[in-house]
Amino acid sequence: MEWLLWAEHVLVSLLLAALVRLAVTEGLQGVLRAVLVGLRYVPGIGELINWIVRTMAAQFAPQLTGGSSSKKDKKPPRVALPKKGLSYDVILEEMKRLQKEKDADPHAGRMFAYVYTLKEDDASKVQKEAVDMFMERTGLGDDHDRFVQEVYQSFLHTNALNPLLFPALRRFEIETVSMVASFLHGDDQVVGSLTSGGTESILMAVKAYRDRARKLYPQITQPEMVAPITIHPAFEKAAAYFCVKMVHVPVGPDFRADVTAMEQAITGNTILLCASAPQYAHGIVDPIPEVSAMALRRGLPLHVDACFGGFMLPWIEKLGYPVPTFDFRNPGVTSMSADIHKYGYGVKGASVVLYQSTDYWRYQMFSCSTWPGGIFGSCSMAGSRPGGNIAAAWAVLKAMGEDGYMKTAREVMETTQFMISNVKNIPGLCILGEPHMTAFAIGSRGINILALADEMESKGWRMERTQNPNGLHCSIMPSHTNVRDKFVEDLTAAAEYVKIHNTSSEEGASMAYGLASKIPDKGLVDDFLKEIYMEFYSKC
Numbered sequence: 001m002e003w004l005l006w007a008e009h010v011l012v013s014l015l016l017a018a019l020v021r022l023a024v025t026e027g028l029q030g031v032l033r034a035v036l037v038g039l040r041y042v043p044g045i046g047e048l049i050n051w052i053v054r055t056m057a058a059q060f061a062p063q064l065t066g067g068s069s070s071k072k073d074k075k076p077p078r079v080a081l082p083k084k085g086l087s088y089d090v091i092l093e094e095m096k097r098l099q100k101e102k103d104a105d106p107h108a109g110r111m112f113a114y115v116y117t118l119k120e121d122d123a124s125k126v127q128k129e130a131v132d133m134f135m136e137r138t139g140l141g142d143d144h145d146r147f148v149q150e151v152y153q154s155f156l157h158t159n160a161l162n163p164l165l166f167p168a169l170r171r172f173e174i175e176t177v178s179m180v181a182s183f184l185h186g187d188d189q190v191v192g193s194l195t196s197g198g199t200e201s202i203l204m205a206v207k208a209y210r211d212r213a214r215k216l217y218p219q220i221t222q223p224e225m226v227a228p229i230t231i232h233p234a235f236e237k238a239a240a241y242f243c244v245k246m247v248h249v250p251v252g253p254d255f256r257a258d259v260t261a262m263e264q265a266i267t268g269n270t271i272l273l274c275a276s277a278p279q280y281a282h283g284i285v286d287p288i289p290e291v292s293a294m295a296l297r298r299g300l301p302l303h304v305d306a307c308f309g310g311f312m313l314p315w316i317e318k319l320g321y322p323v324p325t326f327d328f329r330n331p332g333v334t335s336m337s338a339d340i341h342k343y344g345y346g347v348k349g350a351s352v353v354l355y356q357s358t359d360y361w362r363y364q365m366f367s368c369s370t371w372p373g374g375i376f377g378s379c380s381m382a383g384s385r386p387g388g389n390i391a392a393a394w395a396v397l398k399a400m401g402e403d404g405y406m407k408t409a410r411e412v413m414e415t416t417q418f419m420i421s422n423v424k425n426i427p428g429l430c431i432l433g434e435p436h437m438t439a440f441a442i443g444s445r446g447i448n449i450l451a452l453a454d455e456m457e458s459k460g461w462r463m464e465r466t467q468n469p470n471g472l473h474c475s476i477m478p479s480h481t482n483v484r485d486k487f488v489e490d491l492t493a494a495a496e497y498v499k500i501h502n503t504s505s506e507e508g509a510s511m512a513y514g515l516a517s518k519i520p521d522k523g524l525v526d527d528f529l530k531e532i533y534m535e536f537y538s539k540c
């Protein structure tokens with residue numbers, strides 16, 4: 001025990017020496033600063049300081065936003081998706097009222113950052129016309145698209161980087177997150193952010209879990225996350241960006257996550273488990289209840305990637321189709337991502353990332369208080385955030401309402417079922433696994449699937465190739481309803497042609513897939529892909 005006493009003496013002497021040195025070099029203020037910083041690491045005191053910081057922030061923020069700091073108003077009530085979609089006129093009126101009431105005017109010349117607008121002249125008209133020309137067609141009809149366009153244009157020059165300049169955008173964001181949380185069965189603790197898309201939502205979740213692990217488990221220096229191989233590459237991207245090792249595990253013959261394999265892949269470095277609802281390739285939902293139970297048992301957080309299905313599975317389930325419980329009803333699900341710009345029918349650039357509570361969301365935030373350009377805070381990857389996307393996201397959810405999403409889901413699901421049952425009847429083809437929603441992958445029973453893709457493309461279809469095993473992915477959208485018979489007719493003819501002619505020649509994208517499958521060194525394929533991308537974007 002005596003050596004412990006000695007060690008303590010040495011430590012205290014070292015500490016005192018460091019403080020004396022600080023006093024000499026930086027003065028008394030430097031010592032004070034160091035003591036205060038040091039105090040944060042003393043057990044109990046750190047938590048107390050955090051509590052004070054949070055309480056002060058909760059009281060200070062409303063002074064900036066003009067909200068209420070009274071305790072009973074602390075949590076705004078959850079805004080649910082309207083049962084019945086609101087009319088376009090009602091929504092537009094409300095948006096314009098909010099915009100006029102509080103938002104800064106990007107053209108008034110009173111702001112000194114955030115919006116870089118032309119004067120309202122011919123050039124700005126060209127900008128608006130460009131938006132007209134390139135506005136996305138969602139497949140829900142001209143009225144819907146025109147409505148989204150009008151909303152988008154009204155907020156064309158707004159920027160959500162500063163949460164105080166455009167309060168309407170802030171409100172749209174809070175309410176959009178709230179509406180999505182409500183139909184994904186989040187309780188009133190669920191919080192989150194709007195991002196530019198599925199990838200950004202996933203990047204943010206992985207970053208949050210990495211930073212959480214840094215704080216709570218500092219002994220983990222090489223964090224890992226475990227996910228089935230079918231998880232979207234956005235996770236791999238996040239792993240690369242944030243220095244988290246991705247541990248992929250194989251899926252079962254049904255293309256669903258193998259929960260036992262996932263559990264076996266957990267090590268002392270694991271900070272996160274991931275699963276999909278559904279995975280993109282085959283439209284199949286992982287066994288989320290089982291993964292959730294395992295996550296709870298192992299004390300690990302679980303992100304469910306519902307980028308693809310978040311805006312489709314809830315309605316499919318309500319229509320009576322069998323869907324595994326995939327959302328916050330599973331207590332082990334600590335975060336989810338759901339894309340508004342997919343089956344939410346918003347315009348490109350809108351997704352939601354949700355967390356079970358601020359205990360996780362907190363780690364998503366970024367701040368830089370020392371920049372000469374000002375005190376800087378940001379909650380997602382992007383700096384400037386286009387207000388048009390945020391406004392359009394909110395407006396679309398209000399306009400669709402639960403009845404709108406249900407109606408569209410019914411139609412799209414019927415089209416999907418029609419296509420699936422017809423594909424199953426085409427000799428030489430099959431459906432890979434048992435898809436849960438409005439997407440499937442066509443597999444081969446003896447036919448060269450890449451040659452089939454080429455043959456379909458010669459008929460004007462744009463095919464999506466998948467691999468391991470080769471397949472053709474189809475996400476079904478409202479616009480497919482009118483062409484479903486033609487699709488089956490062309491696919492039947494194409495399959496027959498490939499079979500009779502024993503076609504195996506592969507062109508274009510199929511050739512690339514064929515080649516890639518023959519190269520055992522996937523690192524080489526990755527390098528080649530990066531070079532190809534530089535070629536794509538350096539020449540027209």
Ligand SMILES: Cc1ncc(COP(=O)(O)O)c(C=O)c1O
Pocket residue numbers: 197198199200232234276278279280305306307308339351
């Ligand atoms: C399951 C899944 N997750 C994530 C993403 C990434 O979304 P985004 O392309 O919007 O970045 C996709 C895209 O298709 C997806 O299907």
